[in-house]
Amino acid sequence: MVGLYRAVVLTLVYVRQNLNQAAVGDLFGVSQSTVSRVYRSILPLIGQALCLHVPNLEEAIRGRLVLVDGTDVPTGN
Template identity: 45%
Template sequence: MRTVRGSGDCMYVRHNCTEEFLGDLRGVSQATVSRIVRDPVPVLRSVLAEFVPDPKQAIRMVKDRVCLVDGTITPCWSYAEHRELWSRKHGTTGFCVQLVGLLDGTPVWVSDPLPGSTHDKKAF
C-alpha cells in the first residue's frame, strides 16, 4: 500500500485538496486519507491558533482600510437528514463562511462555518 503521509498531509491542509483527490493521487481510498489527515489537523490548528484573530482583532486590523467582505460555500457530502446544509443559490450542500481580506489579498478573518442555507447577508 502506498502512503499519503508527508506530502499528502501538507497538500490536504495547504492546498485544500479533497480527500478523494488525494486518494486518487496516491492510489488509496478516501477513507484511508481521512484516517491519515485527521491526526495533523488538530495539531496544526492548535499551533496556528495564536495567529488567528478574533472578530474584534480583525475589526481593528481593517480600521480605516478598504477591505473585501464576501461569503462562500464549502461543499460537503449531501446528508438527506440535514436539509439546513442545502444552498438553493449554489445548488449543493455545504457550509457557508464569511471572509474578510485586504485588497492585496491578505486574509484577515474567516468566520466559523454556518449551515449552507445561511444567506451571506444574514451570516454577515
C-alpha cells in the same frame, strides 16, 4: 503508511482543493479510508499549530475597511 510530511500535504490538498477523499487518495496512492484517517488526525494538529497566529477579530478589523463577501462556495458539508 503515510509519513508526517505527506500527511500534512495530503490534508492541505484535501482542504484547499475541495476534492473528494477518493480523488485525494488517487493523487497520493492511498485508499479513501486512509485519507479519512489522516485528515481526521492531522487537521486538529494543524489547527493547534496555527492558533497562535489567529488574531482576535475585533483587533484585526479595528480602524480598517472590511468587505464582506457573500460568494456561494461549496464546502462539502
